[in-house]
Every structure is written in structure tokens, then in C-alpha cells.
Amino acid sequence: MFLTVTANPSVDRTVEVARLTRGELHRAAAVHVQPGGKGINVARALVRNGHQARAVVPAGGPEGDQLIRLLTGYRVEVVRVEVAGPVRSNITVVEPDATVTKINEAGAPLSAAERESLLGAVLDHASGVGWVVAAGSLPPGVPDEFYADLIHRLAPIGVPVAVDTSGAALPAAVKAGPALVKPNLEELAEVVDRPLRTLREVVDAAGELRSRGAAAVLASLGGHGAVLVDGDGTWHAEARAQARSSVGAGDALLAGFLAAGGRGPSALAAGVAWGAAAVSLPGSTMPGPEDVRAHRVVVHPDVEWERRIDT
Template sequence: MSAILTVTFNPALDMTGALGILQAGDVNLVQKYNLHPAGKGVNVARVLADLGAQVTVSGFLGEENQDPFAHLFVEHGICDRFLRVPGVSRTNVKLVEKDGRVTDLNFPGMAVEGRDIEALTHTLLELADGHDWIVLAGSLPPGVNADQLSDWVQALTEAGKQVVVDTSQHALRAAVSAKPWLVKPNEAELAQCLNAPISNELDTLLARGEQLFQQGIANVVISRGVDGVLWRNHQGWLQAVAPAQEVVSTVGAGDSLVAGLVWGCQAGEEKATVLRRAVALSALAVTQVSVGVSDLDRVYQMIEKISVSPVTMSAHAE
């Protein structure tokens, strides 16, 4: 199997706290919490490593608080090619209420300078020689604009790599213009990307997803939370739905989905098989606070419960 590279431009130490009900404007008592290295690409890499993939990570990492990240990569056998830059990687706060609702406090991250961008560009092109699958994930730090992300997508795609993008807002729109191999927006991110309101009606989602596919995106994956996942490629649309889970936290669910998609696609599996595993990983992710796969047997059991079926747009859909 091919080695996989994940790139996290704006990593973070995620402080996740559990509490009963969040009371805005008041003192809230957090019942338990943990602090762990994260960022979308880091999370994807961790799940991939748990599945047995050979994974390399890169991006920008603050020199002053890099140790937790370095320890994580060693612990999971992940090749560390992050660029260390002056400063501190951000800390994000995620407050998980007992009903599963998550409130994110995401900070902007440390500023990145032009020389750092040039260095990462060099590193990515160097790493592309040994990695056919490249995941570009998460937000962009100050100093990196959306056009730069588009340039990276284009350069890596022209190098013959399968580029997967999981980001949002202007960054997603810019990345789409460079035609990556796969994008994975959720419903809100899809609406932002196309600058068009989107209801959660199936026909509307399929029509909007079709717009991206017709723009040259070979794989359009739309995550819908409890309503499942939609995937469009040259074989048409597939829909997958998992049974309802007791939600502990939704943190890392989308990253687990991306990891499952890349793991299955790089192994050359059939589309339905890939989608079942990816959705199973995502469904199990919401049952835990931490990110990763602790029990592969649970994944196999969940795979058997995932419903996968073709889906088509109605003739009157926009």
C-alpha cells in the first residue's frame, strides 16, 4: 500500500471538556477534560496509523509547544515532517454537553511568514515523491491565504498525486478551483463554498454536490451528521447511513470519515466497501471523547450495520 501524507496548516492542542449544560455568560463547572494534540490532518493521520497505514505528517508547528505533538507521532509510528516555526501552536477549547452538543472556541493560530510558506512548499514537493495520497486539512493560519492553498493543490495534482481536501469557507472555494481529487464538505461548508443556501433536503444536496462534480472534482463527499454520507464519483451517487449512536462528542468524526475514505481508496477497494468502513469509523468516533481507533473489532461489527444504497436526483431537482 502507498504511504499517505497528511498536512495540517494550523494544528492545535485541543482542550475538550465535558459538562452538563453550557450556561452562556455564567460560571460553568467542567466535570472532566483532556488536552491532546490535534488539528484535522493530525486527527486523520492518527486514525490512519491505527488502521495500519504508513503515514507522514507535515504542516506548520510552533516551536514552543511542539513536545505533545512529537510524542504523539512517536507513539503511533507516524513520520514527523512538520516545519517548526517560531511561536506557539494554538489551543482550541471544545465544550461537550451531556446531550452531545459541542461548542468550539477555535483560535486563529500563530502567524506564518513568507519564508515558512516557501519552506513548506519545498517540503511538500519533496514528500510528494514518496506519497501518492495527500490530505490537506483544516483551517489556514494567519499569513497563509486561500490562493496559496489553491497553488499547493494544483502543484500536487500536477505531480500526479491524489489530493484530498477537507477545509471550509474561502479556503474550500479556492481549493475547489484547483480541482483536487476529493473534497469532503458538510452541508454548511457546501453552502459556503457555492455561496448558495442549501436545505437538508436530499434533492437539493445532490444538485449542489453535482455542481462540484461537474466542475471537475472527481469525488464529492458530503457529510450529513446523523443523516449519513453522500458520495459522488464517476459511478454515480451512493448514500450510507449508520444506526443511531449515543453521542459523547462529535469531535473527530469528520476526520475519521476522511481517514476511512483514504484508507480504502488507496487499497483499491470497491466504492461501497470503502464507504461502509469510513462511515463506521465516523459513527464510532462520536461515541468517544478521544480521536483514534482503540478496538478494530468494534469497527468490523459496525461495518455490518451500515446501510449503503444508490441514490438519484428527482427530475425536478435544481
């Protein structure tokens, strides 16, 4: 069983248009409405692939009801934490060449009592789970240390925590000593406060996050695949894919990595296979076993240190 928590969930609306032009009327070629937020996507991906996952979700307003209703269709077990503010809607516009334009709302603030209920719900369900995944942005007013606090409170239970977040919440979580963090290239560059142009620079930055407290770093690099740096070594893997929508690919990568044991090159290969499968699917659709092409993954025996990853 995997347990995910998404402090700032969303109803994701993906609109497909022939070409996006600022200031013009567009007729949508297709629309996908899906339950969103990173922890929710991780849970959806795990369940699609035969694993058990439970998602802790703060949900308020009619939008919260809609989110929970949408989630039921995905067979994810949901622990709903009632909150006053409505669940946000995030909009993605996708063009046929897979260019993604995304507008994410900030989300409704959570009161101190609501934050406590959310943490309490995670702690109530954490015993005996394989991993807790804390993922996504924090709503306005929620302290940057929210996920860090969760890591500290979960420590006595001994369950490993994976964190995928952004902004100031990420360095705060790293300091709390999670088992795994999953930054993308921009997030990793922001934490170390320098541009990352080559695999060497990515690996160095991942090492810096390890020295600050994260036991392992799974850095996702879009079409360049992903790099894993842990106490045993460094690996780079990638897979070619016909990109359609990259939304949620990082969540699929993380889910695949955890589903395959959460450590080492074979888990990295599984994660990259799930990530590549996710980009080839519309909206934030999570791949199932029929979409995943494990044989397309290349785990490089030697890291190509000077390879550019900023193109």
C-alpha cells in the same frame, strides 16, 4: 503510505461538563488533551487502523513542542516544519447529551518563507504515496490559494489529493482540480451560496463542485451520514451511533474512505463506519478496528432524493 498536511494544527482540549451555562463557573468532569487539526486527525485514524501515515506539521513555540510530543504517543510519523508562531489551542466543551461547543483560535500567521518550507516538505515526501490529504483551516494571512497551489505543484507527481477545508480556501482548492473534496453540510452550502435542505440539493451542490473542478465530492451530513458523488454515480450511506463527541468525526470519515480505496460505495461505507465510531468516542479520539461497526452501515440502493437533512 498516506501523507497529510495541516496548515493550522492545534492542541485540542476537550472539557466535559454536566451542563454549560453562560457566565457561570463550571467544574470539569473530565479533560482530554489530544493532538489536533484535521490532517493530523486523519493520520491518527489511519495509523490506529494499521495504515502508514506521515503528517507534515508546522509547529512553533512550546505549544509546538507539546503537539509533537503528543503525536509521538500516537505513532504517527511527523515531518516538523519549524515556524516562529506558536501552535494554537482549540477548546471543546462537551455536555452529556453530546452537545459540542467549540472555540477554535485563529492560529499564528505563517511568513512567506514558512509557507514555502511547508509546501516544500509536502513535495519532498509526496513521491510514491497513495494520497496527499490537505486539511483544516488556513492561519491568518495565508493566501486562500495555499491548498490550490499545493494541488498544482503535486500534479506532475501524479499523486491524488484530498482536500478538507473551509471558507474561501475551499472554492479555491476545488478550482485547482483535486481528486476529492470532503465538505460538511455548512461548508458545501457556503460554497454554492444557498441553503441545502434535501439530499437532492446536496447532490446538486456536489455536482456543481465537480463541474468547477473536483473529481469527487464526499459530503458529510452529521447524523444523516454522507453522500459520495463522483464520475461513476451517487451514493448515500449512514450508520446509527450513540453520539458522545462529534469532534473529528469528519476526519475519521475521510480516513476510512481513503483507507478503503478512496472510491465507490464500499469506500463510502467504510468512511461512514469510521465516522460513526468516532462520534461515539470522547474528545477527538480516532476509532480503532475494535470501535468500527461495519455491519451497522446502510448504503441506500436508491437515494431518497426528497429526504430532509437540515433537521
